[in-house]
Structure formats: structure tokens, C-alpha cells
Amino acid sequence: MKKVDIFVGLLLIVLSVATWITAGNFPSVGDTDVGAGFFPRLIASILLVLSLILIASGYRRRGGGDEETGQTSWKQTLLGFVCTFAFLALICLCGFFLSTPVFLLGFMWLLGYRKPVPTVAVAVLVTLFIYLVFEKVLQVPLPAGLFFE
Amino acid sequence: MLDLFLNGLSNIFTDPFALVMSIVGVAVGIIVGALPGLTATMGVALVLPLTFGMEPVAGLLLLSGVYFGGVYGGSITAILLKTPGTPAAAATALDGYALAQKGMAGKALGVATLSSFTGGTLSIVILMFLSPILANIALEFSAPETFALAVFGLSIIASISGKSLVKGLIAGMVGLLLAMVGLDPILGFPRFTGGIEQMINGVPFIPIMIGLFAASEAFKSLSEMNVKEKVKVKIEKILPTWAEFRRLIPTILRSTGLGTFIGIIPGAGADIAAFVSYNEAKRFSKDKDGFGKGKIEGVSACESGANACTGGALVPLLTLGIPGDAVTAVMLGALMVQGLQPGPLLFKNNGDLVYTLFIGMIICYVIMLLMGLFAARYFARVVEIPREILTPIILVLCIVGSYAINNSFFDVIIMAVAGVVGYFMQKYDFPASPIVLALILGPMAESQFRRALALSNGSYDIFYTRPIPLVLLLLSAITLLTPIVKAVWQQWKRAYQ
Incomplete structure (x- = not known):
């Protein structure tokens, strides 16, 4: 049994049913046009069939649980997700140019890379590079953050 | 045609910025390609936001440089470290690393560089001659043809891009x-927007590409940390002798043909081209056993095949507006951002620009040749950059890039979500490229389907009474049904034997 496939299959069934229902309220004008709901409903029904196949093949597959990769590596990726979303929140609050060095330093440190000179150099140089390329050359104002607006 | 060609030549040499961007692009591409885990697609997706403020030629040559350099760069680490920098270079590693172990790393690098250059350049020349012809044919296409084309592209991509047909579909x-999501193409009714204002024009697809192709790779590399590698091989003379090169010419030409052809087919990319070229070179060779033990023909076949794919993949993109793989999907995004709609009209309305680009692409390959011959050993050292430094930087670039497109933080969140989803998709064998291609081809299929029905007053006859839609739709059906029939047939055989 492949639990992931079954879980994904169920999720997609919910998605296709929801799409089917929502698309029922879409308008259709004239005799020749199939209307705004036709394609979404068509795709949703194909997706429904595919999800059922996915679930069925998930059940049929022999041999215990899912193959898991090493526990430590999974933790690193989870750390990556957390750091990235924390970074996004930080950008909203303190702006891009304050958050970026903090993120780079913190993330490298958490990943276990702790040599002081290279980490600080990377944090400063990357931020400077982005400042020059985006703010100066491309003239894209990067977010300043709630505190500094 | 000749005057367009000469025009392009003079355009490119009077545009120093575009030349500088080509050099930067190729260098970035080689670095990205050489780094295991970073692919040409990722490089192009990360650089794409930088091209918004540029002139079309400079921006597109920057991206082409990254693309070409990225396909080639994988061979450097494949030869020196047996860690192919890109999937396409996996075949190169077979003979390349064997050569390096025999103390001929330099020669392997030289052959790889020369073959990449020859294959790539020839494929651009083919692109140059083939695409106007195709574009002229495509100019005659109306709604049902374009609809069938979109369906065909989607069916091939979904069926060959993953390990499992169901997951690809x-x-x-x-x-x-x-x-x-977004406004209905005919009636203008907002669909599935959830009341979110930014969704009216559809899901922003460039952030999704950056998320799926760059951020997800960065997340993935986190679970492969701590592989310390150092280049220890000594690199001697890099250029092969003329006699050696002459012996390679048939291999290079055959692989170039195969690579270009495979590139043109939607769905098949440089990795498939490299493996097919390798196998064919082996089949044609008198010394079959020598392959895998350090034969320069092996390296040459893979590299010329993989790089020939680049010119081939650009054919359907530029002439039909159909991207054949992930990289060209990102390139399509870049063209659209520049206000250029790829397709037959591109040749009619922007012929000058297109030929300037072709010439520029050949120049990119010349730059790649020079960099490969003179600096391959330095590029190889990028693998010494610790992943702990590289991954955070890539994530920062993903965030800045997706923000810069529309100055919208909403796009950044879409990118981050796509990155997380993309990571799990990879982990559980769902291919990411069908999503991006469907984002591009879906609106095209729907609007053309409904336009076709309007043309035919609502009759479905229009899809099978015209030759081109009929053939394309039949081909799509065959593509989708063949694996199913095969599976059923195998089960039947097992049951009754």
C-alpha cells in the first residue's frame, strides 16, 4: 500500500468535486459556445478518474509502508520551509534589506555552516548585489516593511 | 533571408550590451550546469526576472546563454568528478570519467567542449532554416489546428515526463x-478567483515556474547536504588533435541530427537526446566494448546530442508558441514579458529581432567554446562551494526574482507555496513540467476550442474534417493510449502463459 498515493488521490477527488460544483454556477451564453463551466468540468472529471486509478494502484502495491529517506535530511528540508516562511514574514515587518542578511546568516548557521568570515561576507555581499542590481539597475523598489513605511 | 541574416549580424555587433549579456549568461549557465543539483532550467528561471528591464535582444540572449551554458556545464563535473551537473550529462560521465581516470581529463573536456559547440551551433543553423518554413505553414493555422496542437503538446509532455503515466497526467x-483560474477567455467571467484581486488575470505563472523549478530544487538539495567534493584530477592539454577530431565528425553529425530532432519533439529534452546519441554512437561503432571504458566518441556523442537539443527545442517554441520542455517554457515566459508572442506571427512582425537572436545564439556558442577551452578547470571548482552557502542564496534569489516581476508580494507567496509543493511532487514522483506547460497550453486550448466552435456554428465536425487537427488529435490519442494498451497486454500475457 502506498499511503501517499492514496492520500493525494483523496485530496484530488475533493478538488475535482469542488471544481465540478463551483463550475456549475458559471454562465453560458449563446448556442454555439460551450460556456465558462465546460472546460473546468471536463478537466475535473478526467482528474477524478485519474485519482481513482491512483488510489487503486496505491492499494494494490505490495510491501509495507513508504520508502523513507534519512531522518536527518528530512529535518533539514523542514528547516528550509520554516526559515523561508519566517523570512517572508520578516520581510513584511522589517523590509527586504534588513531581513536578507539576517536570513542568510541564520539559515547558514542552522544548517551547520558556522565559519564567521565567509558567512558574514556572503550575507553582506549578496544583499549588496541584490541592492545594486534590483534597486539601482532594474529600479525595482524592494519591500521596505511595515516598520519603515 | 540573406538580408535578414546580415541585418541580424550588424544589429548584434552594434549592441555591446547584448554581447556582454551573452558572456554573462554563458558564464552563469556553465556555473549552474556544473553544480550538481542545479539544472539549466533552474538557472534560466532564476535569471528571468533580471531580463524585464532589458531590451528584448539583450534579455533573451542572457537567457539563451544560461540555457546553452547550463546544458554544457554539466559535462565538466561529469568528467572530473563523475557527478553529472545535469541529468543530460549522466551519459557523459560514463566515458568522460573513465578518460579522466586514465589521466586524460583534459582531452575529455576538450572533446566535450568542441562537440557541444559543434552540435549546438549546427542546431541553431537548422533552427534558422527550418523555423521560417514551419512558421509559414503555421501561419495558415486557425482555431481548430491550434487547439489540436495544444492538446498534442500536452499529451506528449504528460505521458513521457514522469515515471508513471497516471502521475504525469x-x-x-x-x-x-x-x-x-481568472477571466473566462470568451465571456470574461471571473472563475475560481476566490475573490482575490490578483487572480483575475489568472495564476501568475512565472512565480510558479520559479517555485517549481528553482525553490523546490533548493529545498531538495537540503536533504542531500554534506557531500564534500574536491577536484583532484590534473588537467593537461585540452585540445584534441586534428586527426582525433576528424574521426569524431561522423559521430558529432549523427548526434546533432538526433539531438535536434529529439529537441523538436515536445516533451523530450537534452537528457534523452544525450542517451539516444550515446547508444547510437555505440551501435555504429566497431569497438562497442570500448564504450564506458573511456572512449572519446562516447563523450562526443552525448555532448553534441544534448546541445543540439537546444536549437531543436526552440523550433516549436518560436514557430508555434509551444514549449517542448521546462527550459523553453521558462523562455516562453521571458518572451511574453517582453511583449513578444511566440508563434508564426513572431516571424512576420519581428523578423528582424528573430534573426538577430539567431546570430546572437551562435555567438553564445562561440563564447561557450572559448570559456570551455580556456577556463573549464576553473569552472570545475564551483563544486567546492558548500551547499550550506549556496542553498540560502538560491532561496533569496527566488524571492527577489518573483517579487520583481510585478512588484507584488502575493507573487512571492505563490512562489514559496509552489516551491514546497514542487518539493513534495519530486519526492513522490509527480513531474513538475506538465503543470507549467499546462498553465501555458491550457488557456490556448480552451480559447481556441471555443473559437473553433464559434466558427463552425457549434458543430464538432470542425475537429475531424480538417486534416491537421485530425492527425494531431489522433497522435495525441495514440500517445496516451499506447502505454495503457501495453500495460494491459503485459498483464494479459502474464495471466495466460
Whole structure:
């Protein structure tokens, strides 16, 4: 049994049913046009069939649980997700140019890379590079953050 | 045609910025390609936001440089470290690393560089001659033809891009559903926007590409940390002798033909081209056993095949507006951002620009040749950059890049979510490229389907009474049904034997 496939299959069934229902309220004008709901409903029904196949093949597959990769590596990726979303929140609050060095330093440190000179150099140089390329050359104002607006 | 060609030549040499961008692009591409885990697609997706403020030629040559350099760069680490920098270079590693162990790393690098250059350049020349012809044919296409073309592209991509047909198709369907978000193409009714204002014009697809192709790779590399590698091989003379090169010419030409052809077919990319070229070179060779033990023909076949794919993949993109793989999907995004709609009209309305680009692409390959011959050993050292430094930087670039497109933080969140989803998709064997291609081809399929029905007063005859839609739709059906029939047949055989 492949639990992931079954879980994904169920999720997609919910998605296709929801799409089917929502698309029922879409308008259709004239005799020749199939209307705004036709394609979404068509795709949703194909997706429904595919999800059922996915679930069925998930059940049929022999041999215990899912193959898991090493526990430590999974933790690193989870750390990556957390750091990235924390970074996004930080950008909203303190702006891009304050958050970026903090993120780079913190993330490298958490990943276990702790040599002081290279980490600080990377944090400063990357931020400077982005400042020059985006703010100066491309003239894209990067977010300043709630505190500094 | 000749005057367009000469015009392009003079355009490119009077545009120093575009030349500088080509050099930067190729250098970035080689670095990205050489780094295991970073692919040409990722490089192009990360650089794409930088091209917004540029002139079309400079921006597109920057991206082409990254693309070409990225396909080639994988061979450097494949030869020196047996860690192919890109999937396409996996075949190169077979003979390349064996050569390096025999103390001929330099020669392997030289052959790889020369073959990449020859294959790539010839494929651009083919692109240059083939695409105007195709574009002229495509100019005659109306709604039903374009609809069938979109269906054909989608069916091939969904069926060959993943390990499992069902998962590839699911990815394609999810992409199509995402493509339905936003205003209905005919009635202008907002669909599935959830009341979010930014969704009116559809799901922003460039952030999704950056998320799926760059951020997800960065997340993935986190679970492969701590592989310390150092280049220890000594690199001697790099250029092969003329006699050696002459012996390679048939291999290079055959692989170039194969690579270009494979590139033109939607769905098949440089990795498939490299493996097919390698196998064919082996089949044609008198010394079959020598392959895998350090034969320069092996390296040459893979590299010329993989790089020939680049010119081939650009054919359907530029002439039909159909991207054949992930890289060209990102390139399509870049063209659209520049206000250029790829397709037959591109040649009619922007012929000058297109030829300037072709010439520029050949120049990119010349730059790649020079960099490969003179600096390959330095590029190889990029693998010494610790992943702990590289991954955070890539994530920062993903965030800045997706923000810069529309100055919208909403796009950044879409990118981050796509990155997380993309990571799990990879982990559980759902291919990401069908999603992106469906995002591009979905709206095209829907609007053309409904336009076709308007043309035919609502009759479905229009899809099978015209030759081109009929053939394309039949081909799509065959593509989708063959694996199913095969599976059923095998089960039947097992049951009754």
C-alpha cells in the first residue's frame, strides 16, 4: 500500500468535486459556445478518474509502508520551509534589506555552516548585489516593511 | 533571408550590451550546469526576472546563454568528478570519467567542449532554416489546428515526463485546472478567483515556474547536504588533435541530427537526446566494448546530442508558441514579458529581432567554446562551494526574482507555496513540467476550442474534417493510449502463459 498515493488521490477527488460544483454556477451564453463551466468540468472529471486509478494502484502495491529517506535530511528540508516562511514574514515587518542578511546568516548557521568570515561576507555581499542590481539597475523598489513605511 | 541574416549580424555587433549579456549568461549557465543539483532550467528561471528591464535582444540572449551554458556545464563535473551537473550529462560521465581516470581529463573536456559547440551551433543553423518554413505553414493555422496542437503538446509532455503515466497526467490536469483560474477567455467571467484581486488575470505563472523549478530544487538539495567534493584530477592539454577530431565528425553529425530532432519533439529534452546519441554512437561503432571504458566518441556523442537539443527545442517554441520542455517554457515566459508572442506571427512582425537572436545564439556558442577551452578547470571548482552557502542564496534569489516581476508580494507567496509543493511532487514522483506547460497550453486550448466552435456554428465536425487537427488529435490519442494498451497486454500475457 502506498499511503501517499492514496492520500493525494483523496485530496484530488475533493478538488475535482469542488471544481465540478463551483463550475456549475458559471454562465453560458449563446448556442454555439460551450460556456465558462465546460472546460473546468471536463478537466475535473478526467482528474477524478485519474485519482481513482491512483488510489487503486496505491492499494494494490505490495510491501509495507513508504520508502523513507534519512531522518536527518528530512529535518533539514523542514528547516528550509520554516526559515523561508519566517523570512517572508520578516520581510513584511522589517523590509527586504534588513531581513536578507539576517536570513542568510541564520539559515547558514542552522544548517551547520558556522565559519564567521565567509558567512558574514556572503550575507553582506549578496544583499549588496541584490541592492545594486534590483534597486539601482532594474529600479525595482524592494519591500521596505511595515516598520519603515 | 540573406538580408535578414546580415541585418541580424550588424544589429548584434552594434549592441555591446547584448554581447556582454551573452558572456554573462554563458558564464552563469556553465556555473549552474556544473553544480550538481542545479539544472539549466533552474538557472534560466532564476535569471528571468533580471531580463524585464532589458531590451528584448539583450534579455533573451542572457537567457539563451544560461540555457546553452547550463546544458554544457554539466559535462565538466561529469568528467572530473563523475557527478553529472545535469541529468543530460549522466551519459557523459560514463566515458568522460573513465578518460579522466586514465589521466586524460583534459582531452575529455576538450572533446566535450568542441562537440557541444559543434552540435549546438549546427542546431541553431537548422533552427534558422527550418523555423521560417514551419512558421509559414503555421501561419495558415486557425482555431481548430491550434487547439489540436495544444492538446498534442500536452499529451506528449504528460505521458513521457514522469515515471508513471497516471502521475504525469494528474500533474497535467492540475496544471489545466490552475490555468482555468481568472477571466473566462470568451465571456470574461471571473472563475475560481476566490475573490482575490490578483487572480483575475489568472495564476501568475512565472512565480510558479520559479517555485517549481528553482525553490523546490533548493529545498531538495537540503536533504542531500554534506557531500564534500574536491577536484583532484590534473588537467593537461585540452585540445584534441586534428586527426582525433576528424574521426569524431561522423559521430558529432549523427548526434546533432538526433539531438535536434529529439529537441523538436515536445516533451523530450537534452537528457534523452544525450542517451539516444550515446547508444547510437555505440551501435555504429566497431569497438562497442570500448564504450564506458573511456572512449572519446562516447563523450562526443552525448555532448553534441544534448546541445543540439537546444536549437531543436526552440523550433516549436518560436514557430508555434509551444514549449517542448521546462527550459523553453521558462523562455516562453521571458518572451511574453517582453511583449513578444511566440508563434508564426513572431516571424512576420519581428523578423528582424528573430534573426538577430539567431546570430546572437551562435555567438553564445562561440563564447561557450572559448570559456570551455580556456577556463573549464576553473569552472570545475564551483563544486567546492558548500551547499550550506549556496542553498540560502538560491532561496533569496527566488524571492527577489518573483517579487520583481510585478512588484507584488502575493507573487512571492505563490512562489514559496509552489516551491514546497514542487518539493513534495519530486519526492513522490509527480513531474513538475506538465503543470507549467499546462498553465501555458491550457488557456490556448480552451480559447481556441471555443473559437473553433464559434466558427463552425457549434458543430464538432470542425475537429475531424480538417486534416491537421485530425492527425494531431489522433497522435495525441495514440500517445496516451499506447502505454495503457501495453500495460494491459503485459498483464494479459502474464495471466495466460
